[in-house]
Ligand code: NAP
């Protein structure tokens with residue numbers, strides 16, 4: 669049997685499929701010399717010192733598309749292949765982005781509370797909300813999921829723009845400058861990877877440019893947005909609304925953010941449906957099984973594509 673280290677949680681379905689091929693070890697009981705394979709998730713990844721201690725490690729399978737919590741270059745240097753789960757979650761995460769945007773525009777949480785709290789009976793109708801139709805929407809990161817978001821938004825007749833480092837062959841307006849795009853749009857949707865190149869890309873200047881009637885949606889990584897600048901902007905009216913699925917220090921969300929009424933908050937649930945997690949889990953397990961049986965993988969991260 670091959671020794672697999674499990675970091676973080678996996679589903680019962682993943683566990684059942686892995687059991688016939690692997691001896692599965694949790695982090696509290698394993699022999700570092702024996703571990704050749706790791707299963708982890710996008711949040712936990714694998715700390716560099718743990719990776720260094722696994723001298724016989726050959727493969728890391730990430731149950732998620734974002735792999736900023738794994739040092740893929742360090743892995744590649746040692747010939748360790750890292751895999752992730754692209755594409756199978758595109759539509760789900762796009763649904764989450766649209767859900768957050770619509771919830772901000774139509775004040776879903778506030779209005780739900782208006783009914784539940786009994787205020788409707790006492791105070792009458794809730795204040796009017798804003799229409800999500802015909803908005804200018806800027807997408808920061810127009811990759812697999814960003815493009816799925818643009819497609820999913822079509823029924824609301826948006827004018828779509830995007831900012832990435834490289835211009836894409838798409839029918840949307842390209843901005844090579846994020847602040848300029850933020851000035852132009854009503855909504856900014858973040859869907860880049862995390863990591864050093866996107867760290868606090870959405871800073872006070874970008875939020876100021878988005879403005880008092882602007883809405884920020886973040887379904888990428890908490891690190892992409894300067895959370896303190898965001899809290900300040902939402903508090904003092906420099907930014908109108910925010911819909912957030914991801915945070916700088918999950919699962920800890922600052923009280924200042926939780927106390928605000930112009931935010932909608934989700935617990936990193938972008939891909940968290942039964943169907944999509946099953947597809948992600950299947951791909952994460954398929955990668956491990958194929959590596960075991962054939963020495964190859966299905967979806968290596970780009971840094972490990974040559975291995
Ligand atoms: P992808 O296909 O690799 O797309 C990433 C996009 O970001 C590309 O268009 C890329 O274009 C752009 N980008 C990268 N670095 C940038 C930078 N410094 N400045 C501007 N644009 C940059 O990835 P994906 O599959 O769409 O996934 C994107 C990310 O979504 C994941 O890495 C993960 O962090 C996040 N995610 C979150 C959830 C959730 O539950 N909330 C679920 C799934 C994924 P250029 O290279 O041309 O710049």
Ligand code: 8YV
Pocket residue numbers: 709710711731732733734735757936938939
């Ligand atoms: C998961 C994600 O919640 O795929 C990603 O990058 O952020 C989410 O789909 C996360 O990876 C946990 O597995």
